[in-house]
Every structure is written in structure tokens, then in C-alpha cells.
Amino acid sequence: xxxxxxxxxxxxxxxxxxxxxxxxxxxxxxxxxxxxxxxxxxxxxxxxxxxxxxxxxxxxxxxxxxxxxxxxxxxxxxxxxxxxxxxxxxxxxxxxxxxxxxxxxxxxxxxxxxxxxxxxxxxxxxxxxxxxxxxxxxxxxxxxxxxxxxxxxxxxxxxxxxxxxxxxxx
Amino acid sequence: xxxxxxxxxxxxxxxxxxxxxxxxxxxxxxxxxxxxxxxxxxxxxxxxxxxxxxxxxxxxxxxxxxxxxxxxxxxxxxxxxxxxxxxxxxxxxxxxxxxxxxxxxxxxxxxxxxxxxxxxxxxxxxxxxxxxxxxxxxxxxxxxxxxxxxxxxxxxxxxxxxxxxxxxxxxxxxxxxxxxxxxxxxxxxxxxxxxxxxxxxxxxxxxxxxxxxxxxxxxxxxxxxxxxxxxxxxxxxxxxxxxxxxxxxxxxxxxxxxxxxxxxxxxxxxxxxxxxxxxxxxxxxxxxxxxxxxxxxxxxxxxxxxxxxxxxxxx
Numbered sequence: 001x002x003x004x005x006x007x008x009x010x011x012x013x014x015x016x017x018x019x020x021x022x023x024x025x026x027x028x029x030x031x032x033x034x035x036x037x038x039x040x041x042x043x044x045x046x047x048x049x050x051x052x053x054x055x056x057x058x059x060x061x062x063x064x065x066x067x068x069x070x071x072x073x074x075x076x077x078x079x080x081x082x083x084x085x086x087x088x089x090x091x092x093x094x095x096x097x098x099x100x101x102x103x104x105x106x107x108x109x110x111x112x113x114x115x116x117x118x119x120x121x122x123x124x125x126x127x128x129x130x131x132x133x134x135x136x137x138x139x140x141x142x143x144x145x146x147x148x149x150x151x152x153x154x155x156x157x158x159x160x161x162x163x164x165x166x167x168x169x170x
Numbered sequence: 171x172x173x174x175x176x177x178x179x180x181x182x183x184x185x186x187x188x189x190x191x192x193x194x195x196x197x198x199x200x201x202x203x204x205x206x207x208x209x210x211x212x213x214x215x216x217x218x219x220x221x222x223x224x225x226x227x228x229x230x231x232x233x234x235x236x237x238x239x240x241x242x243x244x245x246x247x248x249x250x251x252x253x254x255x256x257x258x259x260x261x262x263x264x265x266x267x268x269x270x271x272x273x274x275x276x277x278x279x280x281x282x283x284x285x286x287x288x289x290x291x292x293x294x295x296x297x298x299x300x301x302x303x304x305x306x307x308x309x310x311x312x313x314x315x316x317x318x319x320x321x322x323x324x325x326x327x328x329x330x331x332x333x334x335x336x337x338x339x340x341x342x343x344x345x346x347x348x349x350x351x352x353x354x355x356x357x358x359x360x361x362x363x364x365x366x367x368x369x370x371x372x373x374x375x376x377x378x379x380x381x382x383x384x385x386x387x388x389x390x391x392x393x394x395x396x397x398x399x400x401x402x403x404x405x406x407x408x409x410x411x412x413x414x415x416x417x418x419x420x421x422x423x424x425x426x427x428x429x430x431x432x433x434x435x436x437x438x439x440x441x442x443x444x445x446x447x448x449x450x451x452x453x454x455x456x457x458x459x460x461x462x463x464x465x466x467x468x469x470x471x472x473x474x475x476x477x478x479x480x481x482x483x484x485x
Contacts, residue, residue, distance in 0.1 A: 018204040019332025027277045035273040037222035
């Protein structure tokens, strides 16, 4: 029987062979059932990470392009809006001037019309006043002369008075 | 339960080496390290199968989380594998050889690691303590144990030699497959340039051949002895610390002194145990890493120089 020795350096064939056999079995079991699974899992994870990194990189490039495009459009928009504001201001100034000019012309016209109306009214009032005054004067004169004036005479006298007054004014 | 009994059980009454050496399981020719290896092999296969299940891509129903490890243990194993593969093996062996030998090297690493870790857990002592408390009286000799599992298998030169033998075979198979018989012989004689070089250089070929040929066996022997010596040294230190209590009892010291010495040495042993966990990890890594170096040395010289150049560049 193989007996253990008290010497730790003593060699024993039985554990030696057992080690080789047991390790061989462990190696084959692990090689067929463990390492392939782990290797596959790690490979799939690496591929996934690689794919995600590539996707992220592509998304970053796309985002950068979109951002550049957006910034360009934003700049164009700002420029366009500034131009529109400038144009709007110029249009506003032009419209203001036009409205002001039109208002001034309108006001002048109205003032002119008002002056004409006033003048016409004044002339009408004066002529009415003159006619009334002439009628009064004829009436007074008739009374003074104690004689009745016929309407036709009366009218003729008034017209003559008025013509005379107009000639004096004129 | 007296202090003497506990210290007697936790560490042998004799020298620590006698407690450490591999023992027969009762009256059988089977050694404790053999049972430990078989159980550890089952455990490592089970643990790594669970890790593989956790690392493998999950069902599509859980979305992007299917690409993440399902358990923390799976995440730890994944980190270890990725670190060993990407930071250690690829710079030394290159992508091609790493892909080819990754399974072997990782199997070697995890097998040695679990044997080292199991060796740190006092399974044998617990079994002997239980047997003692149950009053089972085994008529055992010094080279026998009542335990059916446990002990530091990698503290046996037979076990480490077996592992080194596996590495030796893999390295030589790699050499034959990569270089062919002629290339392998040229490699032993100093390489293609030396063999096909000046006739005066042929004078050194016998010396190189002798050195290289001896190196074929010295390299795996160094692997075996390094792992064995580190495990023996660590466990001897641990056992020596735990034996201080027994020595205090034997010296006839008082209860206070025995308790104090046992406590202090116990705390020291706990601290050393943490160091030993690191050593267990380190030695498993060194064994695997040097195996990868030996394998890469048997690659085509162009590949090897390129791979070593990459390694130098990486560092």
C-alpha cells in the first residue's frame, strides 16, 4: 500500500496521476460547457458595446450636422428678420410720411372749404341783411312819402339799392 | 472543552510540517489531496457553470440588461477573466495564441485557485474536531487522517508536479504543432539563425542544446516547486502561530498566559490568513502566467518577437 510520508517533498504517484486525470476532466468539462458560453457572452457584449459606440458616434455626427444646419438656418432667419424689420421700418416711415402729407393736404382742403363756406355764408348773410335793410328802408321811405308802393316798385327800388350797394362795395 | 484540546486539534502536537503533509484516508491508499481535488473539481465546475450562465447574454425580454452579468459572482468572474485575458495574456501571447489557449490557462488558474483557497479553510480540523466531540475513536497512525476532504492539496509536491506535467505536455505539443520537429530541434539549438549561421557559432550549439534541453524540464519543475513551496511556507507559518497556544500549555504556563498567547497568536494567524488568501490568488496567477510565457516561447520566432514587442509596448 502507498503510505504517506512525513517528508513534504516525498513524491507519491497516486496524487500525481490523480491530479492529471482530475485536471483533465475539469479542463474538458469547462472547455465544452463553460468557456464557450462565457466567450460567447463576452463577445456579444463587446459587439453590443462596439455597435452602441458606433451608433452613438453616427448619432453625434448627425447631430453635429443638424446643429450646423440649424445654426445656419438660425443665422439666415436672424438676417431675414433683421431685413424685414429694416424694411418694415422704412415702410412705416414712408407710410407715416404719406399719411402725414395726406392729412396735411386734407386739412388744407378742409380749411379751404371751411373758409369758402364761411365766406359764402357771410356773403349770403350780408346780402340778406342788405335786402332786409333795403326793404326796411323802402318801407320807411314809403311811410315817409305817405304813399303805398306797389310791389313791383318796391322790388325795383330794392334791387336798385342793392345794386348801388354792391357797386359801392365792389 | 479545554484550551489544550482546542489547540491540540487545531495544530498537531508535533512539528507543523507533519500536520501539513498529505495523509492517507484511513487505511486506504487514497490520499486526502486526491479527495480534495475531486471535490474541488466538482465545486469549480459548478461555480464556473453558474458564472457562465450569469455572464451569457440573457433573454431579449429584459432589454439591454441582458448584456450585463446576472449575478455579482458572475460579474466578479467576468472581471477576473477579462483582466487575465486582456491585460496579462494578450500582451504576452498575442491574440492568436490567447484565443487558442485561453480555456486551458483559465482552467489551470481557477483549478489552482480553488485548491489554494480550500487549503486555507480548516475542513480537516473541523472534521477531526467533530469526530472527537462525537467520541469516535479512530485508531489512526501519523500518516493517516479521519477526514474525507480538505487540506492544502497544492502543498503536496505530487499535486503541483502533476499540474506542472500538464503544462509541460501542453508546451511541448504547442512547440511541435507550431514549429514542427525540425523547428523544435532548432529551437533547442538556439534558433534558426544560429543553426544556419556561421560554422564557428556551431561550437556553442551543444552548450545551448544542453541548457535548452534541461530547461524543458526545469521550467515546469520550477513551476511545481514554486507553488508547492509557497503553499507549504504559508501554511507552516499559520500552523506555527496556532501552535503557540499548545506550546504554552506544554510549558506549564498559567491559564491567563495560555489564553493571552493563544489570543495573540490567533489574531496573528487571522491576519496571516488574509495574506495567504492573497498568496493563493497570486500563486495561481503566477502558475498560469508562466505557463502562458512558456507556451508563447514555443511560437514562431516572428510571432514571438511581435508578441513580446507588443507586450513591451503595452508596458
